[in-house]
Amino acid sequence: MPGSGKSTLGVLLAKAAALGFVDTDLLIQSQTGSTLQAIVDGEGYQALRRIEEQVLCSLDVTGQVIATGGSAVYSDRAMRHLKQNSIVVFLDISLTAVRQRIGDFSLRGISKRPDQSLEDLFAERYELYTRYADVIIQGEHKSQNQVLEELLKVTAEIQRDLPALHKQPHS
Ligand SMILES: Nc1ncnc2c1ncn2[C@@H]1O[C@H](COP(=O)(O)OP(=O)(O)O)[C@@H](O)[C@H]1O
Numbered sequence: 587m588p589g590s591g592k593s594t595l596g597v598l599l600a601k602a603a604a605l606g607f608v609d610t611d612l613l614i615q616s617q618t619g620s621t622l623q624a625i626v627d628g629e630g631y632q633a634l635r636r637i638e639e640q641v642l643c644s645l646d647v648t649g650q651v652i653a654t655g656g657s658a659v660y661s662d663r664a665m666r667h668l669k670q671n672s673i674v675v676f677l678d679i680s681l682t683a684v685r686q687r688i689g690d691f692s693l694r695g696i697s698k699r700p701d702q703s704l705e706d707l708f709a710e711r712y713e714l715y716t717r718y719a720d721v722i723i724q725g726e727h728k729s730q731n732q733v734l735e736e737l738l739k740v741t742a743e744i745q746r747d748l749p750a751l752h753k754q755p756h757s
């Protein structure tokens with residue numbers, strides 16, 4: 587969910603594990619020249635989901651931590667693409683924590699039906715997040731460092747079991 591720490595912890599994980607980092611929200615912004623909020627306001631939440639799907643499906647990277655937007659799970663095609671050669675982590679926090687962390691969500695470019703409450707959105711997505719997750723990490727009641735430690739353990743296991751994932755291209 588937004589506020590679960592994908593972007594914050596993603597970059598910390600990349601630094602600590604000597605990996606690269608991609609935030610697909612920033613790719614969307616640089617490719618469209620618009621903020622996420624402007625896309626939702628101008629073209630609607632479904633347009634943002636379509637653009638997000640395109641950006642995710644054209645990702646072709648190795649040795650990177652990828653922070654997606656919270657709405658990535660609405661595209662089965664995108665999630666299957668990600669799962670082809672990466673491990674998908676669900677940072678699980680409660681609705682209460684989401685509310686505390688994101689504050690005024692009307693400014694956050696959240697991809698939801700205009701009539702949908704945050705509570706409904708949370709329930710709809712929870713099923714999708716668990717469906718696509720390879721690993722679920724409880725992201726609440728822990729410091730960022732504690733969550734980072736858990737992410738590093740998962741990363742070390744991936745690098746041990748799937749060394750090809752960690753290989754950087756050499757020229
Ligand atoms: N234990 C924690 N883990 C991750 N983020 C935390 C934690 N505690 C507080 N935060 C705050 O929650 C916010 C997470 O935001 P962000 O990383 O942008 O999430 P996302 O990319 O999932 O929307 C940040 O402001 C971060 O400082």
Ligand SMILES: O=C(O)C1=C[C@@H](OP(=O)(O)O)[C@@H](O)[C@H](O)C1
Nearest residue numbers: 588622655656657694695696697
């Ligand atoms: O959950 C969502 O609907 C969204 C979350 C945002 O990313 P974060 O999850 O990084 O905040 C961003 O992709 C977009 O504004 C839509």
Ligand SMILES: [Mg+2]
Nearest residue numbers: 592593611653
């Ligand atoms: Mg983010």
